Amino acid sequence: MSEVYKLIHPVKHFNDYISIKTRLDGRNFDEHRNIKLNVNSIKTADASAVVKCGNTTVVCGIKLELAVPKAEEPDLGFLITNVELPALCSSKYRPGPPSDYAQVINNIVSEIIKNSKCIDLKDLCIVPDKLAWVVYCDMVCIDHDGSLVDACIIALIASFKTLLLPSVNYDTETEEIKVETNERINLKIHGLPVATSFAVYEHFQSQIILLTDPTNYEEEMCGGNGSNLIISYNKGLLCGIQKLGGGSLSTENNEEAIRLAEQHTIAVEKVINACLEGKGTNK
Amino acid sequence: MPAADLLSSQGLRLDGRRPNELRRIRCKLGVFTQPDGSAYLEQGNTKVLAAVYGPHQASKSKMSTEAVVVNCQYSMATFSTGERKNRPRGDRKSQEMSMHLRQALTAAIKTEMYPRSQIDIYIEVLQADGGTYCASVNAASLALIDSGIPLRAYVTACSASLGRQSATHEPLVDVSHIEEAADGVCLTVASLPSTGSIALLEMSNRLHMDHFNIVLTRAMQGCRDIEVILDGAVRQHLAEGWTKQDVITI
Numbered sequence: 001m002s003e004v005y006k007l008i009h010p011v012k013h014f015n016d017y018i019s020i021k022t023r024l025d026g027r028n029f030d031e032h033r034n035i036k037l038n039v040n041s042i043k044t045a046d047a048s049a050v051v052k053c054g055n056t057t058v059v060c061g062i063k064l065e066l067a068v069p070k071a072e073e074p075d076l077g078f079l080i081t082n083v084e085l086p087a088l089c090s091s092k093y094r095p096g097p098p099s100d101y102a103q104v105i106n107n108i109v110s111e112i113i114k115n116s117k118c119i120d121l122k123d124l125c126i127v128p129d130k131l132a133w134v135v136y137c138d139m140v141c142i143d144h145d146g147s148l149v150d151a152c153i154i155a156l157i158a159s160f161k162t163l164l165l166p167s168v169n170y171d172t173e174t175e176e177i178k179v180e181t182n183e184r185i186n187l188k189i190h191g192l193p194v195a196t197s198f199a200v201y202e203h204f205q206s207q208i209i210l211l212t213d214p215t216n217y218e219e220e221m222c223g224g225n226g227s228n229l230i231i232s233y234n235k236g237l238l239c240g241i242q243k244l245g246g247g248s249l250s251t252e253n254n255e256e257a258i259r260l261a262e263q264h265t266i267a268v269e270k271v272i273n274a275c276l277e278g279k280g281t282n283k
Numbered sequence: 284m285p286a287a288d289l290l291s292s293q294g295l296r297l298d299g300r301r302p303n304e305l306r307r308i309r310c311k312l313g314v315f316t317q318p319d320g321s322a323y324l325e326q327g328n329t330k331v332l333a334a335v336y337g338p339h340q341a342s343k344s345k346m347s348t349e350a351v352v353v354n355c356q357y358s359m360a361t362f363s364t365g366e367r368k369n370r371p372r373g374d375r376k377s378q379e380m381s382m383h384l385r386q387a388l389t390a391a392i393k394t395e396m397y398p399r400s401q402i403d404i405y406i407e408v409l410q411a412d413g414g415t416y417c418a419s420v421n422a423a424s425l426a427l428i429d430s431g432i433p434l435r436a437y438v439t440a441c442s443a444s445l446g447r448q449s450a451t452h453e454p455l456v457d458v459s460h461i462e463e464a465a466d467g468v469c470l471t472v473a474s475l476p477s478t479g480s481i482a483l484l485e486m487s488n489r490l491h492m493d494h495f496n497i498v499l500t501r502a503m504q505g506c507r508d509i510e511v512i513l514d515g516a517v518r519q520h521l522a523e524g525w526t527k528q529d530v531i532t533i
Contacts, residue, residue, distance in 0.1 A: 042410050043328060045362035055316045059409060061362025084371065086358055088334045088405035090317045095356045095372075095405075138361045142332055142407060143315040216317075 014221050018203050023211065023218070025054075030260050032196075032213035033147075035268065037154065037275040039162050049158035054215065055145035060155035062163055065134040066177065069125060077124020077132040081110045083139045083152055090144040090216070101225045108230065108242055109139070109152050116193035116234035119160065123188050127170045131177065135163075146215040147197040149230050154194070158272055163187045191235035194268045196261040198229040200247040208253050212260055222246055231261035289446035289467055290453060297461050298327075302446065305457045305505060306414075308512045310422070312429040312520040318405075320430020324422035327459060328412035333422035334405045335430040341401035350394035352401040355385040357419060359408040380416060383483060387420050387473035390482035391438035392427065402432065413460030414442050420473050421509055428517055437513055438482060440473040441505030443498045445490065452494055454501035472502040476510045 006013045017024055027033070033054030042048035045061035069076060085102040087095040098106075113119070124133040137159065139152045164184035170177055199214035199222035210229075211218050219228065227246025232239050238258070243249065249257075290296060300306070306327030315321040318334035325331075338351055345352045357380040358372035370377075388404060404426070406419045420440035427434060442458040444467045455462065458469050468490040473483040481503075490498065 042330070042362060044364060044410050044412075048362065057315070059360070061360060061409075063362050063367040065367060082361075086372075086405065086407060087336075087356060087403065088318070088332065088358075088407050091336050095354075095403075136361065136367055140360050140407065140409075143317055145316060 010221070015203065018201065018209055025215065029209060030212050032264055032267070033215075035154065035271045037158055037271055039158050039275060047159040047163035049155045049162070051151050051155040051158065052143075053147060053151045053154070053213065055143055056141070056147060056151045057143040058139050058141050058148070058151040058155045060137060060139045060152070060159045062159050063136045063138070064165070065136065066126075066131060066168070066179075067134045069129060069132040071129075073121075074129035075125050076121040078134040079113070079119060079121060079124065079137070080134065081113060081137045081139070081156065082106060083109055083141070083148075085141050085144065085148075089141045092144075104226050104244070105148055105152070108149055109156070111242075112149070112153060112193060112195055112230075112232045112240050113156065116191065116232065116239040118157070118190050118193050118234060120188065120190065126168050127172070130172070130175075131168065131170050133165060144216060146199075146217075146219045147213045147228070149195050149228070150197050150213065153232070154268060154272065157189070157192055157194075158275065160187060160189050161272065161276055192269050192272065193232055193234040193239060194265040195230055195232040195240075196257075196264045198231070198257050198260075199223075200227070200229055200243075200249055200253070202247045208247065208250060210253055210257055210260070212264065229257055231257055233261060233265040236262075289444065289455060289462055289465060290448045292448070294448050294453070296446070296455060297465070298459055302453045302455045303501065303504070305441075305508055306459065308421075308509065310425055310513065310516045312425050312517065318426075318430070320426045320428070320432070322422050322425035322429055324418055324425065326414060326418040326421070326457070328410060329414055329418045330408070330410040331415065331418040331422045332407045332409060333419070333426035334407075335402065335423075335426045335432065336405070337402035337430075338397040338400035338432065339403075341399060345401065346399050348398050351392065351397040353385050353389045353392060353394070353404065354401055355381045355388065355404045355406070355423075357381040357384055357406045357408075359411060359415070363408050363411045380419070383416065383473075383485070384419055384423065387438055387440065387483045388423055388427070390473075390480075391424065391434045391436060391475060393433040393435060396433055411460070413458055413463045416440060416471055417442055417457070417473075421513060425513060425516065429520075436475040436477045437510045438473060438475055439506045439509040439513060440471065440483070441502050441509055442469055442471045443502035443505060444469050445494055445498050452497070454494075454498045456501050456505040468498070470498050470502055472499065472506060474503060474506045476503070476507040 036052040047062040083106040199211040223246030310324040320335035417440040
């Protein structure tokens, strides 16, 4: 019966739930879903992580390559992030070239990583002007159920934490490169950036409700793809707020969201650290 | 020609398996919420995800009044292989794979049940260690069962190669990446084991006609063995209660 009601009067059905201060899956407004994390599950990648936030599942794999640094930035390496939304992850996406939404998500993720300054690109340089690491971070969403950016960032950071760079000997005279795969050092990570998504719902055009960690359905009810408020934190510092479209936001809401995001960040940090301790950071 | 070094003097293979031994298969049905059917399958170190959407209305250009249109897409994650792949899908190899998957799976699906409709089958390879085609067919077969689409029979795929131990030739079942790379023969068979019919047969490299039958027999035996494993997984999945939200740890 409820399913029929949801199908015929989706907005009314959603409003009914909001009125009794609960969400469709039984959570409170400020409650996030369970996070499950596993690292080093893909042996062909140099580092990898699988994360599940509720039903949203993202696999991140990091591959290392060597390249010559750019002439204008001779002492910097390369960090390339890429988020993929294959047709497999939701019936909304069709096979073909990356959708606009995938490119927007990709951009948000790379901005958050860049702005959080968690990786110093100088650490990726081996010999200035001659040799540097290219770190390809590919995140594949295999089940899309909302709050994709949160899951991508967790997967990415967990993979970074387990990434070991092989030591490289570079002979400046003969330009010979020798990679010692047995001697590996951890990549330096400054802090632990975490993103938190909120869906902004205008309840009867008067009250503004923030839904933490929204599901796909909630995102759709609150203005569709990419209208989430995304707040990212690193080491207790705010390192990005994105709000692209959707319902409008008052200052109080914004402050509340920032407060909730800070709490969420602490919870996520615990999850990542617990997972890494359980596994050991070595391969 | 059989490569000489695929079998050790003790008759074991490069990864320590016996000639007629499959790699370990671990699989799980119903791993995702979004698609109508999904499955995860591990065959040794090859890890594959399959998702099925449909049957839904087909686009006008593709629609057939006779049978359902089966649409397959095979994609390999950029981090799935030793060397980073630049294009996860759309390259020549992936498109060939997609086509072969469609051909094998169409043979199993009761296509006449859903005219004017379309079934989308998406395959994502997370880690590749040889035999990705076989793993993909097996995973897709499970995903189709999970989605409840009527099938004629299980469709399974298995590969076989030929090794030489002193003077005798020994067929090797379920070829791994190192054996594929060792330049031996590789025969891939997709079949409906319970009916005994072959849906797809592909062979790379040269093989003497005298040996063809033993290699084919070994591959078919592999298909039958895989069917038993898949059937066990389906039965276990149903016994656990298929409405339960399954949690997967890859």
